[in-house]
Structure formats: C-alpha cells, structure tokens
Amino acid sequence: MAVSTPLLALQGVSKHFHGGGIFKQGRRVQANKEISLSLADGECLGLVGESGSGKSTLGRIILGIEKPESGAVFFQGVNLYGPDKAAVRAVRRDLQVVFQDCFSSVNPRLTAGESIAEPLRNFACPGFRDVLLAVGELLELVGLTPGDAAKYPHQFSGGQLQRVCIARAISLRPKLIVLDEAVSSLDVLVQAQILDLLSDLRAERGMSYVFISHDLAAVAHLSDRLAVMYAGEIVERLDNMENLNCLTHPVSRALLAAILPAQPMNRDTR
C-alpha cells in the first residue's frame, strides 16, 4: 500500500536562543526541543501552551523563516532548510501566515486592495484587471466588500483588518496557513466570527492550518488534533478533540481549567 507524503512533517526539530543584553548574557533558552509532528492535507493542528513555551518559534520554523539548529522540516516533501533553494521557492507560495497584530502585519501606506494584491503580483503575475477582480472576490469571501479595497488600514476595525490579512493570506490558494494567535487580540464576538470564517474557508478550499494559541477554547473550535507545549517540548497530544476532558498533563489541565465554566453549586447541599 502506498504511503502518502504528509503535507508537513517536522523531524526532531530543536532551537535555542542566547539571551541578549547586559542582564541576560549567556542565558540559554531552549525554545524548541526535539519536536516531531506531521499534518495531513486539510487538517488543522492546534498548538497550545503558556506564554514562552515555544509556540511562535515553532511557527516561524514551520514557515521557513527561523532555521532550527537540528532536525528537519518537510513541506510537501521539500526540506525547507535543505540545499535545493529552487524547490523551496516553488513550495513557498503554498505556505502563508496570519499574525496576531493585524495593524503591524500590513503596510499602513498601502490600501487593503494593494496589500491583498501584493502576493498575487509577486508570485502569480496576473494582469491589472485580473488582480482587481481577484481582490474584489477575496474581499467578498472574507465578508468585506470590493469597495473596501480603497481603504487604508487605519480605516478598518481590528476584526475587519484581520479579515483583510486573511484575504491576503489566502490569495494564492495556499495549502497551509500558520495562524499565530490570529484571533487573540480581538474581542470575544469578533473572535467567534473570525473562527467561523476560518472554518468556512477551510471547508471551501481544503486548506490546512497550524493554529497557535494560548486559548484552548479557540483552538478546540477549529482544530482536529492538538499538541500541548511546555518549556519548548510537546508534552501531550490529542488526536480526537472530543476527548478534550481526557487531557492529563498539568499544563493541559491548567489550560482546560481556564475555559471550563465554574462548577455550579450543589443544590442538594443544604
């Protein structure tokens, strides 16, 4: 039986940093330690953990922008840090990101339309008219209007601008999007709308997500599988999100406790 290549595969990835500045000289931080994981086409993997557990570093490694000191990252079978730069360039357009801070993710001098058009121009090189049409369609897809293309970032709310960033991220029909705390700065109602949008887009376009968050509730909403990180390591994995309550590691339990409703008083206790 033929074994299909996973969309993404990390093999024993490790990364450390040396603290900078006069106060932290020589301090070694193990941001990621021997991390292995894989992701199939169309899957969403949730990556949760407390602040400083190494989630964003792992996200950057997956994106091909933070070289690990050991281990390998394969995306569509291509080693993102391997010697074949042409192969890396060829798969690079299929790998996109949405960050937490949408306001610093876009150029304030560019209109929404220009921001969304950038990847199309860089990678796909369509004509002016096609770009215009594509931008209008993308804006509608994320719940905005083609007329919003003329607005500048400061003319949007946080939730609207995050929709612009999502439109930009999906413009090249990527296979994988890394969502790095993509809803964390939004209020609860807008968070829910963006999570629904991401869920719909995934169903419609068959994309995969690596969803990085400290918020287990948000991750549970979107993910098929879960990896819990602590001090640079994956300390627990869950393959079925219906078993969320079966998490056992103390860090997982703490993240779970943060989203569970308070226990109701026992009415029979008098």
Ligand SMILES: Nc1ncnc2c1ncn2[C@@H]1O[C@H](COP(=O)(O)OP(=O)(O)OP(=O)(O)O)[C@@H](O)[C@H]1O
């Ligand atoms: N460029 C860097 N230089 C030095 N240390 C770094 C660098 N990037 C990350 N670190 C350190 O690596 C560790 C993991 O950081 P990382 O940002 O990956 O964690 P995180 O789980 O994403 O945290 P948060 O949720 O707060 O963003 C932290 O101790 C952090 O201080």
